[in-house]
Structure formats: C-alpha cells, structure tokens
Amino acid sequence: MEMASHPAVHPVALPPPYQAVGPPAPPAVRINDFPGSPGTLMGLALRFAQLGFALTALCIMVSIVGFSSVTAFCFLVAAMVLQCIWSLCLGVLDCYALLTKRSLRNSLILSFFVVGDWITSTMTFAGACAAAGITVLIDNDLNQCGPNHCNRFEAAAAMAFMSWVITTISFFLSFWILVTCR
Amino acid sequence: MEMASHPAVHPVALPPPYQAVGPPAPPAVRINDFPGSPGTLMGLALRFAQLGFALTALCIMVSIVGFSSVTAFCFLVAAMVLQCIWSLCLGVLDCYALLTKRSLRNSLILSFFVVGDWITSTMTFAGACAAAGITVLIDNDLNQCGPNHCNRFEAAAAMAFMSWVITTISFFLSFWILVTCR
Numbered sequence: 086m087e088m089a090s091h092p093a094v095h096p097v098a099l100p101p102p103y104q105a106v107g108p109p110a111p112p113a114v115r116i117n118d119f120p121g122s123p124g125t126l127m128g129l130a131l132r133f134a135q136l137g138f139a140l141t142a143l144c145i146m147v148s149i150v151g152f153s154s155v156t157a158f159c160f161l162v163a164a165m166v167l168q169c170i171w172s173l174c175l176g177v178l179d180c181y182a183l184l185t186k187r188s189l190r191n192s193l194i195l196s197f198f199v200v201g202d203w204i205t206s207t208m209t210f211a212g213a214c215a216a217a218g219i220t221v222l223i224d225n226d227l228n229q230c231g232p233n234h235c236n237r238f239e240a241a242a243a244m245a246f247m248s249w250v251i252t253t254i255s256f257f258l259s260f261w262i263l264v265t266c267r
Numbered sequence: 268m269e270m271a272s273h274p275a276v277h278p279v280a281l282p283p284p285y286q287a288v289g290p291p292a293p294p295a296v297r298i299n300d301f302p303g304s305p306g307t308l309m310g311l312a313l314r315f316a317q318l319g320f321a322l323t324a325l326c327i328m329v330s331i332v333g334f335s336s337v338t339a340f341c342f343l344v345a346a347m348v349l350q351c352i353w354s355l356c357l358g359v360l361d362c363y364a365l366l367t368k369r370s371l372r373n374s375l376i377l378s379f380f381v382v383g384d385w386i387t388s389t390m391t392f393a394g395a396c397a398a399a400g401i402t403v404l405i406d407n408d409l410n411q412c413g414p415n416h417c418n419r420f421e422a423a424a425a426m427a428f429m430s431w432v433i434t435t436i437s438f439f440l441s442f443w444i445l446v447t448c449r
Contacts, residue, residue, distance in 0.1 A: 155408055157400035210389075211396045218339035218397025219404055226337055264446040 121258045123175070123198055124182035124189035128255070132176035135251045139168040139209070142244035149237050157219050158238075161212035161245060164205075168248055171205045175255075195263040202256035206249055213245035303440045305357070305380055306364035306371035310437070314358035317433045321350040321391070324426035331419050339401050340420075343394035343427060346387075350430055353387045357437075377445040384438035388431055395427035 120127035143165040152158045175198070182189050189195070220238040224230045302309035325347040334340040357380070364371050371377070402420040406412045 156403045160400075207392075210392065214393045214396035215400025218342075218400045221338045222401055222404075260442070261446060264443060 121254065122190075122262050123195070123255075123259060124179055124187070126183065128258075129176060129179040129183065131251055131255050132172050132179055135248050135255070136169055136172040136176060138244045138248035138251065139165045139172060142241045142248065143169060145237050145241040145244065149234060155219060157212070157215035161216045161241065164208040164212035165245065165248075168205050168209050168252070171201055172252075175201075190262065190266060192263060192266060195259055195266070198259045199256060199263055202252055202259060206252035206256055209245055209252060210249045213242050213249060216245070217242040303436065304372075304444050305377070305441060306361055306369070308365065310440075311358060311361040311365065313433055313437050314354045314361055317430050317437070318351055318354040318358060320426045320430035320433065321347045321354060324423045324430065325351060327419050327423040327426065331416060337401060339394070339397035343398045343423065346390040346394035347427065347430075350387050350391050350434070353383055354434075357383075372444065372448060374445060374448060377441055377448070380441040381438060381445055384434055384441060388434035388438055391427055391431045391434060395424050395431060398427065399424040 121131055122128055143162060146152055146158060146162050146165065149158075152162070178189070181187070189198075216238060220235060220242060224235045224239075303313055304310055325344060328334055328340060328344050328347065331340075334344070360371070363369070371380075398420060402417060402424060406417045406421075
C-alpha cells in the first residue's frame with residue numbers, strides 16, 4: 086500500500102513550486118499599462134502616425150507655390166513643423182524607454198507630455214481649421230480655385246486633422262494615467 | 268447625596284448630543300468639491316461666462332449684413348448657437364443643484380458633461396479659428412476690408428475664443444473629477 090501511494094502523492098506535491106517559478110506576478114504593475122500610454126509599443130505607433138500625417142501635410146503645403154502669401158497657411162506650416170519636432174522627440178523617447186525597459190510613469194514626465202500634447206494638438210487643430218476655412222472660401226464661396234491648388238490645400242488640411250486626432254488620443258491617455266497615478 | 272450628584276452628571280452627559288446636531292460632518296464629501304466643478308457657484312459662474320461670450324459673438328456675427336455668404340462664418344454662428352444652448356442648459360442644471368443642494372457627482376452625469384463640453388469647445392474653437400483665418404486673409408493679406416466689417420469679425424472671433432477658453436476650463440475640471448471619483 087505504501088508503494089502504491091507514492092505516485093499518487095507526487096503529482097499533488099509538485100505543482101506549487103512550478104507555478105511560483107513560472108510567471109513573475111504582473112497584475113499589480115499592469116493595471117495602468119494600457120496600450121497607447123507613453124513608453125509602450127502602441128504609444129510609439131501613435132507618435133509615428135502623428136509624425137507621418139504632420140510630415141505629409143507639411144510636404145503638401147511647401148510644394149504649393151505662393152502658399153506664404155496667406156497668413157493662415159504660414160501658420161499651418163509652422164504648426165506642422167512644431168508637431169513633427171514634438172512627435173519625433175517623443176517617439177525617440179518611447180524607443181529609448183522600450184529598448185532600456187524603463188518606465189515613463191513619473192508624474193513630472195507625464196505632466197510634461199500632457200502639456201506638450203495639448204499645446205501641439207491645439208496649434209495643429211487651429212492651423213487645420215484656418216486652412217480649411219480659407220480653402221472652403223476660395224473653392225465653394227468665391228469659385229476662384231486654381232487647377233490643382235484646392236485639392237492640395239484640402240489634402241493638407243485633412244492630414245493636419247488626422248494628426249490632431251491622433252495627438253488628442255495621446256493627450257487623453259497621458260492625462261488619464263497622470264490623474265489615476267497620483 | 269443623590270440630589271447633589273444630579274447637577275454634576277448633567278454637564279458631562281449633555282455635550283455629545285449638541286456636537287452631533289451641529290456640523291453635518293463634511294470632510295469625506297468636500298475632497299473633490301473644488302471651485303468650478305459642476306453644481307458649485309463657481310461652476311455656475313463659468314457657465315454664465317461661456318454663455319455671455321458666445322451670445323456676444325453670435326449677436327456681432329448676426330449684425331453683419333451678408334455674413335452668410337462665407338461658409339466659415341455660418342459655421343461660427345452655428346457653433347455659437349450650440350454653445351449658447353449647451354451653456355444655458357448646464358447653467359440651469361447648476362442652479363437646480365445649488366437650490367436643491369443636490370450633488371452632480373455621479374459618474375454618468377459627469378461623463379455626459381465631459382463629452383458635451385469637449386464637443387462644444389471643439390466646435391467653438393474650430394469656428395473661431397476659421398473666422399480668424401478668413402478675417403486675417405481679408406484684412407492683412409488682401410487689404411480688402413470694408414469700413415467696419417473687419418473689426419466686427421475680429422471682435423466676434425475674440426469672443427468665441429474667450430468662450431472656448433472658459434468651456435475648456437469646465438471640461439478639464441469635469442474630466443479631473445470624473446477620473447478621480449471613479
């Protein structure tokens with residue numbers, strides 16, 4: 086009876102040590118680690134999407150001869166340059182955090198992200214709205230559109246709007262984490 | 268001895284009932300009750316300030332003959348009407364909460380305030396930016412400004428910007444309370 090009970094005891098006694106060694110108990114840390122927050126792969130993807138749309142808008146605007154005669158278009162170009170610099174810097178910071186496995190969940194760093202995201206997204210949205218308003222004025226209200234210019238202005242404004250949407254998502258995620266982590 | 272002990276027992280036995288009746292134990296409720304949040308006097312003041320600026324912008328725009336020939340100005344008027352309706356409704360709700368001493372710190376109500384404030388502030392800002400862009404185009408870039416029109420357009424855009432700033436403050440306060448109260 087003692088020999089027969091031996092194999093029946095082993096499977097019951099062994100599982101606890103395997104369970105304790107296997108997964109490194111993540112739940113307490115991952116509560117606020119939802120995708121898109123700074124220092125995550127999704128956060129990096131959002132930064133590169135912002136950069137891509139802003140860079141496209143900037144290239145379209147610069148390719149139009151005489152865009153600088155309209156103040157609102159100059160403002161859009163300035164906003165797109167600011168957006169590109171900001172998204173590129175934050176993207177590089179996300180890459181650094183991912184490669185060195187460091188956390189960006191410091192309230193001072195998050196406050197900086199929130200303020201920066203808010204300023205850049207507001208500037209981008211203002212530029213896009215002003216450019217869209219003038220494009221609609223030239224195209225629909227005055228019917229004085231050149232052969233290709235209006236399509237290009239519309240495309241640049243649309244790209245700027247896309248960049249604004251994605252920067253706003255980044256802003257809300259950072260703000261949410263900042264408030265919940267305090 | 269029984270008659271002499273009577274007055275000595277009374278002063279010790281009486282204080283607890285007086286303390287319990289006096290102040291209604293506020294500390295647990297007032298932590299998130301900072302000025303400007305929905306249902307407070309400061310929140311009501313913010314709503315009336317938004318309403319005042321939006322109504323001023325609307326009146327200035329409507330007073331300009333032929334504003335409807337420019338799509339962006341029509342958009343600004345529509346945004347101002349929306350802003351007026353929203354701020355008036357929320358102001359009335361704040362009045363009701365103050366008069367009946369009810370709390371608006373329900374997460375469903377706060378979510379509704381946050382979404383509504385975000386939509387109206389975005390619409391107001393978009394209208395103000397488009398109108399400002401066109402005003403700068405007519406005034407600075409084309410130098411085709413009528414005798415008084417540009418000043419009025421600029422004043423309307425400035426009022427819309429002020430309304431946007433105050434709606435954004437209301438939005439951030441509601442969002443902050445929504446996130447911290449969860």
